[in-house]
Each structure stands twice: as structure tokens, then as C-alpha cells.
Amino acid sequence: MPDDTKNTEQLFRDNFESIYLSHYPGMIRFARAYIVSEEDAENIVQDAFAEIWETRRGFLCKKPHLLALLFARIRSRCLDFLRHQRVVREAEDVLQEIFRRDMQMKFDSLEAFDHDILSSETSMEDLMMKAIDSLSPKCRAIFVKSKLEGKKQKEIAREMNISINTVETQMGIAYKKLKQELKDCLPLLLFMYCV
Secondary structure: OOHHHHHHHHHHHHHHHHHHHHHHHHHHHHHHOOOOOHHHHHHHHHHHHHHHHHOHHHOOOOHHHHHHHHHHHHHHHHHHHHHHHHHHHHHHHHHHHHHHHHHHHHHHHHHHOOOHHHHOOOOHHHHHHHHHHOOOHHHHHHHHHHHHOOOOHHHHHHHHOOOHHHHHHHHHHHHHHHHHHOHHHHHHHHHHHHO
16 A cells, blocks of 8 residues: 555544544534434434445545534434434324224214114114115125125126126125115124124
8 A cells, every 4th residue: 555545544544533532422412403312313423424434535534524524424314314203203193093083983883873773673684684675676686696695796797697897886886885774783783793
């Protein structure tokens, strides 16, 4: 290694060590002004030092330049950290909102649950048949073949001379209509048929 390169390398090491020893606590305070966690702030500062050290051959060795470069790297890493934290918080907020809506829906469902259904003389089967009878003839026929007779969509389409797409669409309509018709006894139906 030529003497110039040795001297430049040694000068960089000396400046780097001097900045590390004299400015490390200040750099931690700088990072802590933006980053809440002391541990995260220390990691950011250490990563900035490590990055400069690993790529030292590309940098000037003057102390002021090196100090400015370290602060720029710490600033950049703090920004990256804060962006990441913002994304994490936004995702948590979305999940919290989904959870809140789910809980509200369950609460509303139980609150609206008609206790008279339990003591009614009308059986659950009667309620189901009444709801199924409210479907259009084509929709009812498809639903009955699928859910009561256990036939596959392809088989229903062939028997009724309609497309599978029509079968799927009519089943969607049936589910929506039955859900609406049976909304007052939906919790009980779920308990009876899904347990």
C-alpha cells in the first residue's frame, strides 16, 4: 500500500475515532429528539457509523465533512424509521377499525335478536321454508337443488338448461334474500346449524 493511501486511511481512522468518542452522545440525543425509544435511537446512530466505516474509501477524511455526513445519515435513517412506524400504525388502525366494526355488528345483532322467536309456536323449519318460499320460482328451484338436494352447480345448470354463471348469480341472490328475511333469527340459526 503506498504511503499516501496509508496516510489517508490513518487520517480517516483518527478522525472517525475522534468523532465517535466526542460526538456519539450528541448524535444519540439528536436521534432521540425524533425517535422515542433510546434503543432504536442508539441502533440508528450505530448503523450510521457502521455504514460510514464500511464505505470509508469513498469519503473525504476531513473531520467537518465526516461529521456532517454522519448527521445526514442519522437524519436519513430517522426519517426511514418514522416512515416505517407510520405505516405500522396505519395498519394497526385499519385492523382496529375492522375489529371495532365486527364487534359492533355482533353487538347490534344480539341487541336486535328477537327473544320472542324462541318462544314462538313457529318452528325454525317453518321460518326457513317461509323465507325460501319468498324467493322467485327459478331462484328457489336452484337453491333447493343446491342446498336441500345437495347437487353441484354444474349438475343444476345441466338439469335446468342454464349456465353455471346463472346458477352462481341466483345462489347469491338467494343468500342475500334469505339473510334479509331471517335477520331477526340469524344468531339462533347460526347456533343451530353451524355448531
